[in-house]
Amino acid sequence: MKQKQTATVRSQRQLAAQIFDMWIETELAGEAAPGQFICLYPKDKSTLLPRPISICEINEERTALRIVYRITGKGTTEFSVYKQGDTVSVLGNLGNGFPVAKGKEKRVFLIGGGIGIPPMLQLAKELQAQKQIVLGYRSNELFLHNDLERYGQVYVATEDGSAGTKGNVMDAIRENGLDADVIFACGPMPMLRAIKRYAEEKKIPAYISLEEHMACGVGACLGCVVKTKEVDHHSNVHNARICTDGPVFEAGEVEI
Template sequence: MFYRKKETAKVYSQTEIAPGIFDCLIETPAAKAARPGQFIGVYPKDASHLLARPISICDADKENSRLRIVYRVAGAGTGEFATYTAEDSVSILANLGNGFPVEEAEGKTVVIMGGGIGIPPMLGVSKAIKGDKHIFLGYRDCNNFLADEFLPHGNVYIATEDGSVGCKGNVMNALAATTIKPDMILACGPMPMLRAIKKYAEEQGITAYISLEERMACGVGACLGCVCKTTHKDEHSHVNNTRICTEGPVFDAREVEI
């Protein structure tokens, strides 16, 4: 089901789940059509910050029509969102982007990887994929936000940069410390992590889908503010560019230059 609409929605609840990390439920019919890995644009009310801030859909409660987003306060926009409480109005554009091809993962040995603020969308992905799953979560330190919520959905492995919990290092170090041989990787996280996953997948001859959370402007394909080089030629411009906001943010790692 396709749903894309700019609307004024209502905040159902908001909690700070770790220092500077907020967990927000938004009441919107967009929840019914949301796919894991899609994102929404959230508009600051402050008129000096016009552009919507892209935030991934962490989870969707289709029954109660609530979208869940989990975000880190990075600047003025997210700083404003963090002040919202239940019943506040919030202007959103939802749903955006393509999402992960979760159907393709059925029956495969799937490795799901999330790094830092790339972890939230992987919760919805973990819930949507049935069967054998290994979930690798990479954090800076012992603030392992959302980790407990992944436990019912697969075997969870934690990596921390400071070594305070789980494997010291990143998600790739944690994978290397196991004997798991994935058929497919689905991932979201910082660019160095995604580059390492792309390299690993190419060396192993496996498929990896990666979500590129790059800077965006319009979010709907109009401004070309989010282009990335690909192996395919764009039908209109005939150049090897793709728009992360519309053709992505999820790509087969073989198809993008990062």
């Protein structure tokens, strides 16, 4: 069940330029699943809307959630200065996560680009499969690659070539001669479009996590829609709600 609650900050640290890593203690951890997201509410009243942030990791005891996020404005700047013991309002758990069962015992790609990398961590923890984890960064300011190495082989691509393959995640897949039966991915739209094309060529399923500006986070406002191939069951038009029907879609279902 979705709830809005007060969570307590357990820890916070900076991982890279503009990238922060925060653990919050919340009952929402009990039922959280990889690929779901939560909304955090800034305390500054001039910032009205909640900030949707993907769940990066759930602790073993299922009492805390880890989020890794990028500072993009006033709200995330406020979050980045929270210290242990501070409180924050959280709405969760939102959206449908990755369909973990679809990857079971298969050769899978877990592809994360930039701030799309965090949800790959909990997915990698829960997925029982032959995991090839492909991560794209702008530069050699890497983050979460060490955490992910515990769960599979990690391949890195950087735009400036300062670490791993020079180029993007698709370049890293080609350079390393990788192959998979199923793809799970989260990242910027150009990356997701390339993955959609790649999956169509290879005739394999790709489960991609989308983002869009949101207001409510619960499917009421129709702010965060994505065009769909077929008429959507809820909207009765070619639009699905990323917050509730997604954020994870099979790439063939959506027009991106």
